Amino acid sequence: MNPDNPKMGFFETIANIDRRVIFLFIGFAVIIPVLLSFSCTEEATPIVQAVYDEIESLPEGSKVLISFDYGPSTVPEVQPMIDALLRHSCEKNLKMYMMALWGTGHNLISESMQDIIEKEFPHKIYGVDYVNLGYKAGNQGLINVILTDMKKMYTTDARGSEIDAVPMMVDIRNLKSFDLILSMGGGFPGIKEWVLFGGDPGNIPVAGGATAVSAPLLYPYYPRQLLGLLGGIKGAAEYESALIKGYPKFKTHSHPAIDMMGPQTVAHIVIVFFIVIGNITFFIGRKREEGEKREGGVIK
Amino acid sequence: MIRFKIRLALILISASVLLLFGYISSPGQELEAPPEPLPAPPTNVVISDDPNDDGHTTIVSWQLSRDDGAGLNNVMAYEIFRSTSPEGEFLQVGVMGKGLDSYIDRGEKEKTRNGEPNPRYIGAGIDYYYKMRAKSTTGTYSEFSELVVGQAKNNWYHTGKTNIMIAVLIFSGLVIYFITAAKRGKELYVRPIAGIDAVDESIGRATEMGRPILFVLGTGTAADLATIAGYTILARVAKMTADYQTKVLVPVNEPVMLAVAQETVKSAYMEAGRPDMYDEQNIFYVTAMQFPFVAAVCGLMIREQTATNFYMGIFHAESLILAETGAITGAIQISGTDQLAQLPFFIAATDYTLIGEELYAASGYLSKEALLLGPVKAQDYAKVILLTLLGLAVITWSFGWGFFKSLISTIS
Amino acid sequence: MRRQIPLYIVLVCGIVFVIQFFIPSHESEFIFEYGQDWVMVIGILALPLGIWSYLRKTWLTAVKKPKERFFAGVSLFGFAIMMLTGLKRESLMAGSLYMELFEYVLIPIQATIFSLLAFYIASAAYRAFRARSVIATMLLGTAFIVMLRLIPLGPISDVNQALVGWILSVPNMAAKRGLLIGIGLGAIATCIKIILGIERTYLGRD
Amino acid sequence: MRKDLVWLFAGILFFGLLYLLNWGVKAISTDLLVWIGAFLTLAILSFLYQDNAFYKFAEHLFVGVSAAYWMCMGFWNTLVPNLIAKLHPPIVKGVLPAIAEKPPEYWYIIPAALGIMFLMRLSPKAPWISRWALAFIVGTTTGLNLVRYLRSDFLGQIKSTLIPVIVVENGSLSVGGSFSNIVIVVGVLCGLIYFFFSKEHKGLFGVASRVGIYILMITFGASFGYTVMARISLLVGRMRFLLGDWMGLLQ
Incomplete structure (x- = not known):
């Protein structure tokens, strides 16, 4: 309280709030949800739900091409999406063909296979239910070629087996053999190239996941050329929620994106709250100042 | 597991049936399998040099097979083969889908690989022999086309970059024109830039308070354009601090930048006639890594209680850490960067911000020298040209007249 | 004369590297690749200059200011340890003391300093986002709307989601383009000024 | 100085309390390295309250360690493969066998000479010669920047505005x-x-x-x-x- 002017005290205190109070709030906004593993239920937005519904509607044994078009720096955002999509595809008994347009994607495929498919779905067989086609250079040029002939580029899988010795590759001729293309990452090359050089000319549905930064640039393709899109950690959390809703057994599995959303939401509420408070006190302060001016009082 | 076994069995059975069938129907065994009509090969294959490369690429073009989209309509793709001699071993270098009539054969640049000749190598001035065939939808092949020969050349002009060359020449011409015009004494107006106008006042304030000034040149490299713009502002600031006898602290994160910053400040002090005031210890190297550098600069702000902080150059995530710590000490802060991602934070947390191009224009504005103002004027003229073209293109195109649109498209 | 030679070097190097852009031949490729490599090599060769500055300043601090002696000592100690452990090529492999120090000293501090941004972004928002003027209101309003997208608000969220998408893909895109074109022009003009030797503050003077 | 002592005391109290509270009760880490990481993390976070001895300690340690880290990295990752190995490949046989077989590239005498010229700044006699190296760096980078900006930032943006x-x-x-x-x-x-x-x-x-x-x-x-x-x-x-x-x- 300001002893000189008790009437203004409250608003002045709030208006001149110490930054440490804000820091404290932010700290608690993150610590408490992390400790309590608090999370909000994320309702899937239509753009995310569309991806979920598409996978849900694919009959057993459908072929899904998953392109890992990202690098280590965007793993925190993109990996939760991949994990959720792989779980969903495994659950639906879809055939997963994993490839990469980015050189960094190669290792990420192996890691995802180990962490999700081999660990959680041990009955899935490599070469029958899923395959790692590895990284091939060529960006959109690669898409161009495999649109007409897949095996021209992929003569072996990432493990070095002859491509025709991989059972699930026998009836693959080109991109049109797939029922859905998922491109994960959102950078270049990525979703845009898949849409323009693969999905559009081949009339194959394309969906994908992108980092929060690149997602807005892909919005213009939705919904005509792009079936659906997971944008950033929020998109991943929405997909995880949709998956848990459809298959409650996944509740016990890790869901890093949902976990991340709890502290995110609370921290955002805190910041928004402080902005509102700041503006209210600002306007009240200005009103009073104007009033004092009229009364000929001291201008603070 | 069972399902897999069944599938595997099915695959094996079908494979053996196919094999058997293949054996039976192989040539020599006169069996009455209906002869499938083969597609016609592509014709008029021409090998030309890619005019815009360093001699490792050729362009193969051909006339479509008469069964491509017409006739038997059974062409699925074309296969292209290359060899270094007419009777040598031919390597399949590419496949193109039906309807396409050219292929860019990008060879590899290494002559040898693991000590052996690299078959994918293409070199300038060497004869390469090509032949092609069409592949049908059922997997059969046409005859080979006639053997043709061609070379790749090491080229000395990139024909695709003529537009950029013209743009460079026009713009350089504008710059030089306005510099000479200004030298002849033509008055050049420059609009006020708030951040620069505040420089003098903020230095005066630091002097009154008896506290030092902090100047951060960012975490880019010494030769980045934004950093170079930063040196110009540093020179101005240093000259004033020499006049006012105020200390200016310049922590840097790159040795080359250290050398330049020291030179800049030293020259400014000499120009102000106070070389005795110059202390090399005030312009110092901290470390090259981003966050240790930031930690040290934040510590410096708090401990030295700097009254005015300048951030001019390339900044990354540290922009907000620096600006908020500066706000805690109550310093006046002036920032400028061309990094789009960091501009919002500087705008929110510092008192004045030079946004993008304003930072580059600052050197001209500060000196008011004709030489440095000329380019600013040239920039504006380039903008006028762009605005007019863009406006015309968008409007006329919307009404169906594509002239300006195609004009801009070819330029860029 | 001493002052002229560096300006000629800038002129020649600048023009050579502009011209090589228009020449696809392998001689030009050679210049392009080597030029970039050499700048990097010179940058590393210059490091002793920085290290000398750092050591001298820290040492002088320790000598002149007894209060700071402990901290200057900590800094020099850290430097010496890291130098000694990094002397061998094998130190760059995982598991060496050098990499362990990197992992358990540099990484935690680095990540924590980075995470300070979570606090600072909040305090900056509180301080700066006041509707003082139209410009400030634009800044505040958009930031506010974009932040709201993470807060569940029932039906408002859907509208907000769409609005955020539009803001990001339309006005956001337009302004970024305007900025980038401006920066492009300014950068090119600055390049020409440097190559022609009009902009020469960075060379200092004798 | 007294304030710093208060901070030191507060810190010892905090860690001591944690230690007492957790010992044998919770699964607090027993890994020394994790403790070091935690200590440094808290030391940096304490800066949010105000500058203090812990932050200062972490900051100074960080600066020293990172300066040396960068130096060693630069030496092994850039100087050895990109300069020393180019001038005299056999010398790196022990560390980079793949490069050691290649023929020497004497072009690299130029950057070596320029680098040494740059270090001449430290010599009292001819500091001006360092400007030649500086001019090379600035000239080269500027030339490259000019075409880079011309191509990407600027012309590309104009084209995509054509809608x-x-x-x-x-x-x-x-x-x-x-x-x-x-x-x-x-x-x-x-x-x-x-x-x-x-x-x-x-x-x-x-x-x-x-x-x-x-x-x-x-x-x-x-x-x-x-x-x-x-x-x-x-x-x-x-x-x-x-x-x-x-x-x-x-x-």
Whole structure:
């Protein structure tokens, strides 16, 4: 309280709030949800739900091409999406063909296979239910070629087996053999190239996941050329929620994106709250100042 | 597991049936399998040099097979083969889908690989022999086309970059024109830039308070354009601090930048006639890594209680850490960067911000020298040209007249 | 004369590297690749200059200011340890003391300093986002709307989601383009000024 | 100095309490390295309250360690393969056998000479010669920058602004699409007008410039709001380390 002017005290205190109070709030906004593993239920937005519904509607044994078009720096955002999509595809008994347009994607495929498919779905067989086609250079040029002939580029899988010795590759001729293309990452090359050089000319549905930064640039393709899109950690959390809703057994599995959303939401509420408070006190302060001016009082 | 076994069995059975069938129907065994009509090969294959490369690429073009989209309509793709001699071993270098009539054969640049000749190598001035065939939808092949020969050349002009060359020449011409015009004494107006106008006042304030000034040149490299713009502002600031006898602290994160910053400040002090005031210890190297550098600069702000902080150059995530710590000490802060991602934070947390191009224009504005103002004027003229073209293109195109649109498209 | 030679070097190097852009031949490729490599090599060769500055300043601090002696000592100690452990090529492999120090000293501090941004972004928002003027209101309003997208608000969220998408893909895109074109022009003009030797503050003077 | 002692005491108290509270009760980490990481993390976070001895300690350690880290990295990752190995390949046989077989490239005498010229700054006799090296660096980088900017930032942006302001979809006028495109075109034009320097921003021109700065502010606001998420994630990561890896409070 300001002893000189008790009437203004409250608003002045709030208006001149110490930054440490804000820091404290932010700290608690993150610590408490992390400790309590608090999370909000994320309702899937239509753009995310569309991806979920598409996978849900694919009959057993459908072929899904998953392109890992990202690098280590965007793993925190993109990996939760991949994990959720792989779980969903495994659950639906879809055939997963994993490839990469980015050189960094190669290792990420192996890691995802180990962490999700081999660990959680041990009955899935490599070469029958899923395959790692590895990284091939060529960006959109690669898409161009495999649109007409897949095996021209992929003569072996990432493990070095002859491509025709991989059972699930026998009836693959080109991109049109797939029922859905998922491109994960959102950078270049990525979703845009898949849409323009693969999905559009081949009339194959394309969906994908992108980092929060690149997602807005892909919005213009939705919904005509792009079936659906997971944008950033929020998109991943929405997909995880949709998956848990459809298959409650996944509740016990890790869901890093949902976990991340709890502290995110609370921290955002805190910041928004402080902005509102700041503006209210600002306007009240200005009103009073104007009033004092009229009364000929001291201008603070 | 069972399902897999069944599938595997099915695959094996079908494979053996196919094999058997293949054996039976192989040539020599006169069996009455209906002869499938083969597609016609592509014709008029021409090998030309890619005019815009360093001699490792050729362009193969051909006339479509008469069964491509017409006739038997059974062409699925074309296969292209290359060899270094007419009777040598031919390597399949590419496949193109039906309807396409050219292929860019990008060879590899290494002559040898693991000590052996690299078959994918293409070199300038060497004869390469090509032949092609069409592949049908059922997997059969046409005859080979006639053997043709061609070379790749090491080229000395990139024909695709003529537009950029013209743009460079026009713009350089504008710059030089306005510099000479200004030298002849033509008055050049420059609009006020708030951040620069505040420089003098903020230095005066630091002097009154008896506290030092902090100047951060960012975490880019010494030769980045934004950093170079930063040196110009540093020179101005240093000259004033020499006049006012105020200390200016310049922590840097790159040795080359250290050398330049020291030179800049030293020259400014000499120009102000106070070389005795110059202390090399005030312009110092901290470390090259981003966050240790930031930690040290934040510590410096708090401990030295700097009254005015300048951030001019390339900044990354540290922009907000620096600006908020500066706000805690109550310093006046002036920032400028061309990094789009960091501009919002500087705008929110510092008192004045030079946004993008304003930072580059600052050197001209500060000196008011004709030489440095000329380019600013040239920039504006380039903008006028762009605005007019863009406006015309968008409007006329919307009404169906594509002239300006195609004009801009070819330029860029 | 001493002052002229560096300006000629800038002129020649600048023009050579502009011209090589228009020449696809392998001689030009050679210049392009080597030029970039050499700048990097010179940058590393210059490091002793920085290290000398750092050591001298820290040492002088320790000598002149007894209060700071402990901290200057900590800094020099850290430097010496890291130098000694990094002397061998094998130190760059995982598991060496050098990499362990990197992992358990540099990484935690680095990540924590980075995470300070979570606090600072909040305090900056509180301080700066006041509707003082139209410009400030634009800044505040958009930031506010974009932040709201993470807060569940029932039906408002859907509208907000769409609005955020539009803001990001339309006005956001337009302004970024305007900025980038401006920066492009300014950068090119600055390049020409440097190559022609009009902009020469960075060379200092004798 | 007394304040620093208070901080030191507070710190010892804090860690001591934690130690007592956790010993044998919770699964607090027993890994010394994790404790070091936790100590340094807390030391940096204490800066949020105010500058203090712990922060200062972490800061100075950080600076020293990173300066040396960078030096060693630069030596082994750049200097050895890109200079020493080029001039005299056999010398790196022990460390980089793959490169040791290649023929020497004597071109690299040039950067070596320039590098040494640069270090001449330290010599009292001929510091001016370092400017030659500086001129090489600036000239080369500027030449490369010029064409880089010309190609990417600038011409590319102009081309992508070429969009129709009247959008027709399925044979009928799309109001939303047309509006968005008009906003983009007007936004780009006004943004450019804001960056006009040689003309006073008055009249119609002033209005356009105002619109330009408004649109810039919308962009900056949006980026600011968008980045909050990424920054909070960083803090969540650090808190997970403190609460989980160190204190063992998370599953």
